[in-house]
Amino acid sequence: MSLLAVNFDLSPALGRLLSQPAAVVKRASILAAKRAAEVYVDAMHEYIRAGRAYTPRPPVAGQTIEQGLGWHAQGDGAVIYSQTPHGVYVEFDTRPHLIAPRPGRKALRWFGGGPGGGMLIRRVVHHPGTKAQPFFFADQPARQARMLAAATEAVAEVLGNV
Secondary structure, three states, X not given: OEEEXXXXXXXXXHHHHOOOOHHHHHHHHHHHHHHHHHHHHHHHHHHHHOOOOOOOOOOEOOEOOHHHEEEEEEOOEEEEEEXXXXXXXXXXXXXXXXXXXXXXXXXXXXXXXXXXXXXXXEOOEEEOOXXXXXXXXXXXXXXXXXXXXXXHHHHHHHHHOO
C-alpha cells in the first residue's frame, strides 16, 4: 500500500496575523488538508485516464488500481492511499524474479490472455521484472500547485464564513 499524509499546519501566528481565533484557524487547516487530498486523488485519476501512467489492466484481488485510490481524514489532516496489493509494483521497478507455487501446490495455473487463451500451467515462472510506471508520485509539481490552490480556496471559504 502506498500512503501520502497531507497536513496543513496554519500556525497560531497566522491566526493572529489574520485576526482569527485558534478554532477558526484549526477548522481552516482541516478543510485545507481534506480539499488538497481530494484534488490529489482526482489528479491521479486524470493522469491515468490521460494515458500518462500504466495501461489499465483487469482487477487483481477483485480491484483495479484506479478503484483502490482514495483518501480519508485522519486527525487534523488527510491520508491519500493506494490500497491495491499490486500498486506498489506498478509505481516502482521490480527486478527479475521467480514466481513459484504456493506451499502445498505443485504448479502455477492461470488463463492466458493472448489469442486462443486457454489454461497455462507451469512449475515456475521466470519473471523478467518490470519498469516503473508511476501514477501515485508522478507529476508532483502540477499536483502540488493544484493542492495549494484547493487549500487556499478552503481557507478563504472558512474565513469568509466567519
